[in-house]
Each structure stands twice: as C-alpha cells, then as structure tokens.
Amino acid sequence: MGCVRGVSGGAIPAAFAVAVLATALASTPAEARRRAHGGGGGYNPPYAAMVVDVKSGRVLHAVNEDALRHPASITKVMTLYLLFEQIERGKMSLDTPLEISANASRQAPSKLGLRPGSTITAEEAIKALVTKSANDVACAIGENIAGSEAAFAEMMTRKAHALGMSRTHYANASGLPDSDQITTARDLTILAQAIQDRFPRYYRFFQTRSFAFRGRVIGNHNNLLGRVEGVDGIKTGYTRDSGFNLMTSARTADRHIVAIVLGGKSGASRDAIMAKLVQSNLPRAYAGSRTTPAVVEVAERARPAVVAERPVATRTMVASADDDDAVATTASTGQPLELMPSRQSASTTTPGAARWRSGPQGGAVPGAAQAYAPAQAPAAFPAPPPGAKYASRLPASEPGEMRAPSPARTEAPAASVKAVSVTPWVIQLGAMDDEAKAKSMLAEARSRGGSSLSKAAPFTEKVSHGGTTLYRARFSGFAESESAQEACRALKRSGFTCFATRS
Numbered sequence: 001m002g003c004v005r006g007v008s009g010g011a012i013p014a015a016f017a018v019a020v021l022a023t024a025l026a027s028t029p030a031e032a033r034r035r036a037h038g039g040g041g042g043y044n045p046p047y048a049a050m051v052v053d054v055k056s057g058r059v060l061h062a063v064n065e066d067a068l069r070h071p072a073s074i075t076k077v078m079t080l081y082l083l084f085e086q087i088e089r090g091k092m093s094l095d096t097p098l099e100i101s102a103n104a105s106r107q108a109p110s111k112l113g114l115r116p117g118s119t120i121t122a123e124e125a126i127k128a129l130v131t132k133s134a135n136d137v138a139c140a141i142g143e144n145i146a147g148s149e150a151a152f153a154e155m156m157t158r159k160a161h162a163l164g165m166s167r168t169h170y171a172n173a174s175g176l177p178d179s180d181q182i183t184t185a186r187d188l189t190i191l192a193q194a195i196q197d198r199f200p201r202y203y204r205f206f207q208t209r210s211f212a213f214r215g216r217v218i219g220n221h222n223n224l225l226g227r228v229e230g231v232d233g234i235k236t237g238y239t240r241d242s243g244f245n246l247m248t249s250a251r252t253a254d255r256h257i258v259a260i261v262l263g264g265k266s267g268a269s270r271d272a273i274m275a276k277l278v279q280s281n282l283p284r285a286y287a288g289s290r291t292t293p294a295v296v297e298v299a300e301r302a303r304p305a306v307v308a309e310r311p312v313a314t315r316t317m318v319a320s321a322d323d324d325d326a327v328a329t330t331a332s333t334g335q336p337l338e339l340m341p342s343r344q345s346a347s348t349t350t351p352g353a354a355r356w357r358s359g360p361q362g363g364a365v366p367g368a369a370q371a372y373a374p375a376q377a378p379a380a381f382p383a384p385p386p387g388a389k390y391a392s393r394l395p396a397s398e399p400g401e402m403r404a405p406s407p408a409r410t411e412a413p414a415a416s417v418k419a420v421s422v423t424p425w426v427i428q429l430g431a432m433d434d435e436a437k438a439k440s441m442l443a444e445a446r447s448r449g450g451s452s453l454s455k456a457a458p459f460t461e462k463v464s465h466g467g468t469t470l471y472r473a474r475f476s477g478f479a480e481s482e483s484a485q486e487a488c489r490a491l492k493r494s495g496f497t498c499f500a501t502r503s
Helices: 014-025 029-039 072-088 122-132 135-146 149-163 185-198 203-207 267-284 435-448 481-493
Strands: 003-005 011-013 048-053 059-063 097-099 119-121 210-213 216-219 231-239 243-251 256-264 314-318 329-333 370-372 425-432 457-465 468-478 499-502
Touching (some): 048 185, 048 267, 059 267, 072 122, 072 149, 072 185, 072 231, 072 243, 119 122, 122 210, 185 243, 203 231, 231 267, 425 481, 481 499
Antiparallel strands (some): 425 468, 457 468
C-alpha cells in the first residue's frame, strides 16, 4: 500500500488516512445542512468518475464517464479559463477592476456579498472563485467579459466544444442549478488538462489555501490541498442535483494525473473516494517524458453560434453551488438577449427551457423555410435511460470497473433539400451561423429521436437580425402543442436541447 502525507509531512497508511479524512469532515456545517434539507437516507445523486494519466493519455479509471451530469461549481474552472484568456491576450490584467452589477449581487450563495456598483480586481476575483467559489463574482466576470452572463455562457459552451468537450453545455458562469448546465466526467478531464496546458502561469491560483479580502480570511473549500500527497488543485462543487463534485490534479516529480468525481453523497465521502483514486492511480501513471500533445482548441463542433431570444419566465434556484455555504432560495427573471453583447445582465429561464435559440419572432426571411432528407447518423454516445431528463434524473451508481472510452462524436452529413409544409407547431433545436451546421444537427437529432420524430420533417429557416444571418434548425409535423412538447422531451432524453413553438 502507498501512503498519504499529512500536513505535518509524516507518512501514514493510506487506508487510515482516508478514514481519518472522512471522519474529520463528516460533521462539517455543510453536512449538517445537507441532512437538514433531505440529504440523509434516500439521498443518492448519480455517480461518475474518471482518472487520466496526463503524460500518456491512458485512462486509469472510469465509471459512467460519458453520462450526463451537472458540474455545479466546477463550472468556474471554465469561467476562469476565459478570464485567463483575456489576461493573456492583454485585454485585461490582474489589476483590472470588474464592476458588480445588481444582477451579480443578487446571485445565491456561495457569494462575497458585494454591492451593486462596487468593483473587485481580476486577481481578487480569481481568488474568490478558487477559495470561496463566489457566485456573485463568477457572474460579474461573465458580464464584464461578454456583456451579460447569458452571452458569456454561450462563449463558455463554444470554448468547451473547441477543446473537445462535446457533451458539455453551459447556462451560467457559476454552476448554480440549471437543468441545461450539463457535462460528463470525460469532458471535465479534458478541461482539467487544458487549463494547465494553456495557462501554467495562472494555474498556481488553484493552490491558494486562503484568501484575505477586505478584513476577512476566506479558506479554500478543497480539503485535499495539503492533506493528500501530490494534490495541487483544483475545484470543488455541490448542488442538490449534482451531489458533491471534485476536479483534482495530482503530481509527483515524474508523474501527473487528473481525476474527476461527480455525485458524491457527501463532502466527506467524495473526498475519501478522490483520496483513494489519487493514492491508487498516481503510482501507476507513466513516469517518462510526456507522449501526448497538450490539449489545444480544435475546430468548433456543429453548435449554435449565437443565442438571440429567451422567453420571459421565472424560476426558483436552490443553492449552494459549493460545499460550505448555506442553502438559499432566490428568484430570477429571464430577459431577451441581444445578438451583440450589451452591458445589461440576462438571467436564467425556466428549468428545461432551450438555451440554444434563434432570432426574435417575426425576423424570418419570407420563403426561407427549407427541408432535407437526413442521412442516418450513428449515436456517438449511449443515450440516457428512458424517462431520464438530465443528470438529476439519471439513476445512481457506485464506483465499478474501468471501461474503455466511448468513440468520438462524428458529425452527420447533410443531404438534399426539398419543400416542406410547416405545421402549426414546430420544434427548434438551435440557431446556427452556418446552414450546414443546422442540417447536421437536425440529421443527428432525427437519427436519435426515435419514434417521436418518425412523422416530423426537418427544415432550416433563415433569419436576419442586426446584420447577422442565422439558420434555425427545426422540425415540422406537429398539429398541437402537446405532441410537439412530447417530441421535445424525447430529444432532451437523448442529450439535445430544444423547445416547442408556434410556427
């Protein structure tokens, strides 16, 4: 057996260290709040995990690695990726002041509690996300970079797909509860490597143990820092639907792994699982020179380039988006999102509402509707089980045997164009900046939608707004709202985002 090194530096047996760690954390305030909010007994979030050898690219451990899950505050790793990118490009610096909007100040805990109109430097913002996992600061980062948090979430999604995170979709910058905020353990191992490969200078922030901010000292939520030998970051997360999540990087002088645990039943059990994964897999990692290339951005997948409309709606979010802050409730009202980012904030919409949407109603070019006969496209990933929506509905499972990686996603080819009769109700999947992308998305959806789309006709609709041309990806063939809604629910179970609307 290997050993885990305590804070004092003394080596202790690994099994004993894990037990001590679990016991020490079992009665934390977060655990008490979790039990008070129904976390005990039947609380059973869906589990997934993956460990990757960074130097060789070999998968050392994998359980449900391609199953859809909610990232919770691990979301903030992508938020920081985009902030680091702004700093690297010279568009910002560590001293750049970030303004706190009224929208940002209203975010649910965990938060710093900053007032509207106040500012925080980019460096303070980085440390606030790494330690406190502050949702108000995450929202402010998105608004200062993209003009609104919704526009920033689109940037996050595009960046994820460019990195190869093909099953990830972001709806906000913080990880607060949203049914459209989804990812997989495999995708998160890509992000864990990418942020280190791309920004080695700024990755050091994830090792921050505490953060002194305006008279307060804020500790890091990552309890493995300084407790498990080799761990050098990077991010925790928790929501009710996600369970307790942890992204970890661990290294010795000659070995390096990244590991993901999603759906822990408690902070203590999650930390114990991760400690065991690190202790058992780090010695197995390749000790020679790195044989795999750094994670770099590739051509973006066929995904919507712009979000241009949202229905006005309200929803209640149950926080926290991290381990050690109170569960709170807040309301948020969605607002229309402009094609070009503005300084105004955009909130979230009702759970399950489409995140990939097109231009304003009435913006269609007359006679622009087109349809095509889609080619059959294989499902690149196993579909969620019947009745599942997103990660919060998927069945739970426990750590098990390692499985081979799933094949990479392949884009479905577009086919010939033909006329289509548009019915009173249609389903929209997204609005793309290229018609071929819209057709590819429709072809893949048709191949995976099953009987719900057997009588549906795919078509694209060209819309123009503010000098930008988009192509709506839609299905016709629905006389009533209920049939369109049912088909959309079937598509969501297969991992697509959609909404039903009148034509």
